[in-house]
Amino acid sequence: MPIRLDDSTADFESAFRDLLSAKREVSEEVDRVVADIIAAVRERGDAAVIDYTRRFDELGLTEATLRVPAAEIDAAVAACSPAQIQALETARDRIEAYHARQKPQDAWFTDAAGVESGWRWSAVEAVGLYVPGGTASYPSSVLMNAVPAKVAGVDRVVMVAPTPRGETNPLVLAAARLAGVDEIYRIGGAQAVAALAYGTATIAPVSKIVGPGNAYVAAAKRRVFGQVGIDMIAGPSEVLIVADATANPDWIAADLLAQAEHDASAQSILMTDDAALADQVERAVEAQLRTLPRAAIAGKSWSDFGAILLVADLEASVPLIDRMAPEHLEIMTAEPERLSGLIRNAGAIFLGGHTPEAVGDYVGGPNHVLPTARSARFSSGLGVLDFMKRTSLLKCGPESLRALAPAAAALAEAEGLHAHGRSVTIRLNL
């Protein structure tokens, strides 16, 4: 049974704090192992990558077979059903259309002092995309990571995806093809992250690495950060559904379970001002669990981390929502836009009863890579800007430099940086 909190009770604040601070992830002590793997790949390149792939993925590779050849990708595409390819294309096109609107504008302007300034955006040259193996190998994640990179203008998108014992996922390869991924290597783990960051004889290095992975991959990304850029380190996924008496309890239950089926450490929370709805949802969850293939996982997530928050007034509870800063926020109320407009911290908001999170996971258009574990307080979902960087531009002429010189020289002197001051005044022929 999920826990139930009621904001009319005296211990609500303390129980809410416990809910916020509950650890859902066991931190594994993998850092030492990962450090050794990275050092070996830096030293021995492909040979080390091949050794670790034999050991961890039980797969024998050579330098010639590290990369997945075009013919194998062709075969994977052919192995998918037409309906699957069409679904991937629909998703690809919609993700592309949404992200194309995120492309930022350059700027260049002249101010009253005659100083010209602005900035210019440019794409990261090469990006690595990590795709997990096994059951967590999702074609939708390939699209969500690779399409924004290509929209940004990244020249070279390099995918790594382990294939334990040689098992490949045709949909993952098809998604990579449709998203315009340029190179695919059948490697994974910390060794793949190290190969992307530092390069080997076969794999040219990239400048940024994105994509989800297990504890080893996360630790490797943290370690190579600085040498390359990384995206966020994602934690277990979570949804908060805010619903009033107008909401359909069966739909809510389905959405809570869609989150819970990801992972036993996923978290599904319902906040409602209607105690009767809370009861109906709880019964509907139990009923739907009975016919769910992943009932064991979803049931464990729901009973370990699920929660129902009963509040007197949903609008008055917006501060609680902002403190939770949910990765996914579904609003099923009579006026979802009204409540949405009051909320500050959320990765993605799904408005109204006909917008299940799952439609956004696949084909809505917005990205499904979103900030977890309350990090929506300070970060955003993946987007085109994650694959671009901004160069600032400044240009003075003799007159505009003269206009700025007194202030610059005064601050340089105040900071004790005389060469700074001289580099300005030397140009004034004073």
Added chain:
Amino acid sequence: MPIRLDDSTADFESAFRDLLSAKREVSEEVDRVVADIIAAVRERGDAAVIDYTRRFDELGLTEATLRVPAAEIDAAVAACSPAQIQALETARDRIEAYHARQKPQDAWFTDAAGVESGWRWSAVEAVGLYVPGGTASYPSSVLMNAVPAKVAGVDRVVMVAPTPRGETNPLVLAAARLAGVDEIYRIGGAQAVAALAYGTATIAPVSKIVGPGNAYVAAAKRRVFGQVGIDMIAGPSEVLIVADATANPDWIAADLLAQAEHDASAQSILMTDDAALADQVERAVEAQLRTLPRAAIAGKSWSDFGAILLVADLEASVPLIDRMAPEHLEIMTAEPERLSGLIRNAGAIFLGGHTPEAVGDYVGGPNHVLPTARSARFSSGLGVLDFMKRTSLLKCGPESLRALAPAAAALAEAEGLHAHGRSVTIRLNL
């Protein structure tokens, strides 16, 4: 003497690689100490902060004196000269005007399928700004960090600045006042970072921490990352000056030394196609060093890490510039815009002979917090977006959900996530 590389020689590529990979920073083993400090602050709050401040800053504080009161800031402002206040105001106004143009647009649109989507930007609620103590306590950095936060709409900007033995820098307090900083605490080191990230009885926690610091501060920021957001971890500063025969060697020398005087591990590099200019610059550096107060620091930086790259053709050398990805790039050529337009990786570009980096350090308008150590390949200077986050929005109705349902259901089935599929189909009354 700085090293000199000539791209007409056979060993150029290998020497250039060595230049790129040269370590300029000694990595100190501080992580264990920092972990203990953070744990102590989380456990004992203000008491731990006060203990560490007594030990490291030789300053006795109480809970009542942790915060700098308004009267003390008033007094600091009064202690600055009118010219200094005016210079700070000029800088503040110009930084504000430049960054105001960076405020991003929200979006909301309806596509052909009738799906509504978009996004909304919002400011991070509370931000911590670390300001180093002692000689690295720069009022310009206070402005460069705090002004964009306020332009973004951050409600609460909290500054921490250690005051070893009680020594305060009036200009830092004045800059904080002028930038609209909301709270100032006289604490520093890992203990200040921990207090900002986790909060104490006196200091409410923030959601993001920015600003430069020593190895302890950097290690603490890495450790609290996830609990809060952080900005980049900055390395030693660097400048690349690209100049042709039209450039003034004395001006170039002044700019190389302005970078070198920061720190013995700073790096100043000249790239030119004119060997005579290279010689003139080298002599000018020697001459200007003689009259520089910080000659010991600047001279060490120049001789240890300075470099002159002689190339046959500047435009053909753009790939070398992109590989360096300089934090600061000055272009002093006959047509600076032409060369600038070819360059992809640089934190900030200063165009033409009348735009010394120092004018940008203080009053140009663009930010002086920029990506170091080649990270301009994948990251940008500080800006308004660093203090905001984007929430994606999606809304389907009965008809538009029906249009998307087949693709969503196909992908959910392909990924083995049946509850995802059900959360879509349950709404279709199939």
